Amino acid sequence: MCLWRERKREIVKMGEKDDGLGLSLSLKCPEPENPSPPPPPPPHPFPLNLHSMFQHHNKPSLIAFQPSPEARSNLRGFDINRSAAECEEEAGVSSPNSTISSVSGKRNEIEEAAERGWGSTDGGGGEDDDDGGETARKKLRLSREQSAVLEETFKEHSTLNPKHKVALAKQLNLRPRQVEVWFQNRRARTKLKQTEVDCEYLKRCCENLTEENRRLQKEVNELRTLKLSPQSYMNMNPPTTLTMCPSCERVAVRPPPSSAPASTAPPATSANSIAGHLKPSDPQHQRSYAHNPGP
DNA sequence: ACGTTGGTCGTGATTACGTCA
DNA sequence: TTTGACGTAATCACGACCAAC
Numbered sequence: 001m002c003l004w005r006e007r008k009r010e011i012v013k014m015g016e017k018d019d020g021l022g023l024s025l026s027l028k029c030p031e032p033e034n035p036s037p038p039p040p041p042p043p044h045p046f047p048l049n050l051h052s053m054f055q056h057h058n059k060p061s062l063i064a065f066q067p068s069p070e071a072r073s074n075l076r077g078f079d080i081n082r083s084a085a086e087c088e089e090e091a092g093v094s095s096p097n098s099t100i101s102s103v104s105g106k107r108n109e110i111e112e113a114a115e116r117g118w119g120s121t122d123g124g125g126g127e128d129d130d131d132g133g134e135t136a137r138k139k140l141r142l143s144r145e146q147s148a149v150l151e152e153t154f155k156e157h158s159t160l161n162p163k164h165k166v167a168l169a170k171q172l173n174l175r176p177r178q179v180e181v182w183f184q185n186r187r188a189r190t191k192l193k194q195t196e197v198d199c200e201y202l203k204r205c206c207e208n209l210t211e212e213n214r215r216l217q218k219e220v221n222e223l224r225t226l227k228l229s230p231q232s233y234m235n236m237n238p239p240t241t242l243t244m245c246p247s248c249e250r251v252a253v254r255p256p257p258s259s260a261p262a263s264t265a266p267p268a269t270s271a272n273s274i275a276g277h278l279k280p281s282d283p284q285h286q287r288s289y290a291h292n293p294g295p
Numbered sequence: 296a297c298g299t300t301g302g303t304c305g306t307g308a309t310t311a312c313g314t315c316a
Numbered sequence: 317t318t319t320g321a322c323g324t325a326a327t328c329a330c331g332a333c334c335a336a337c
Contacts, residue, residue, distance in 0.1 A: 140307065141331080159323085180322090181308060188324065189306085 142182070146172045150179070154186055 142150070149172055153160075160168065160183055162176075169176040 142307085162321090178307080182306090184322095184324080185306070185308085188326095191324090 140178075142174075146174065150182055150186075154183065158187055158190075159183065 149168070153164075153168060157164075160179065165176050165179050168174075169179045172179070
């Protein structure tokens with residue numbers, strides 16, 4: 001399950017820069033013109049629509065959460081660290097060790113070893129060379145098959161009940177504690193990646209909103225300039241957008257009565273509009289503004 | 296071309312702490 | 317109130333990979 005690194009290599013090859021977070025996120029900005037709303041908060045803390053996220057580079061994408069044929073985990077060694085204290089947890093689940101940690105380095109050798117069947121934790125009868133009585137922990141590497149099963153299980157349920165945990169451990173020839181730890185780490189790292197993806201998405205949204213705000217400010221300034229120029233202002237078309245009643249915040253059914261001749265109807269500044277506004281209870285007001293049922 | 300080395304990253308494991316029945 | 321199980325967050329430790337030399 002090293003596809004993050006694989007993906008990073010791809011990105012580097014494509015000339016893209018790493019995000020500096022040590023993450024191989026393939027984040028592309030959503031369409032600026034039509035920013036889709038942020039993903040709704042998932043019912044589950046870990047929205048695991050990861051397969052689909054992977055396949056679309058125009059979406060915030062988690063790089064990999066699934067083992068793939070390219071995953072090198074199948075090529076790597078596999079140690080099992082077992083202390084006497086840990087063994088008490090096994091309760092009948094034997095996990096004989098087969099370690100190939102000594103073959104680190106030459107990749108071809110590792111590949112050959114993997115093809116010869118190394119790196120598996122099947123009870124192949126490898127002798128315990130983990131510590132020879134020491135309790136120093138060694139880092140194990142789950143086999144591709146084990147990772148695949150764990151991934152599949154995780155896709156179904158990100159948490160395990162004790163019975164399922166023991167069954168899974170037995171199936172994978174692991175200790176229940178190992179399965180438990182794997183799920184803990186998986187949840188944590190999935191959440192972390194999702195957080196980073198969300199963060200990136202929100203950053204994009206913020207940029208878009210900033211840009212829109214800048215544009216609207218510019219528009220406001222232009223309108224103010226027009227307003228200061230009476231000649232231009234008189235020739236303006238009546239507003240075609242909806243008008244909201246400032247007192248009751250209802251939307252006007254029709255544009256304000258500004259169709260009167262300019263010579264007789266002074267420009268209805270916002271101050272005039274508010275000052276001369278009819279009470280909401282006034283029938284004329286009710287004709288002008290849609291009366292939605294209040295909250 | 297090949298070996299060494301330091302940095303980076305993925306990931307298994309541990310520890311501390313919070314929550315809840 | 318106490319306790320044990322279980323969760324998350326932070327961190328450590330190890331091994332693989334890669335680029336620079």
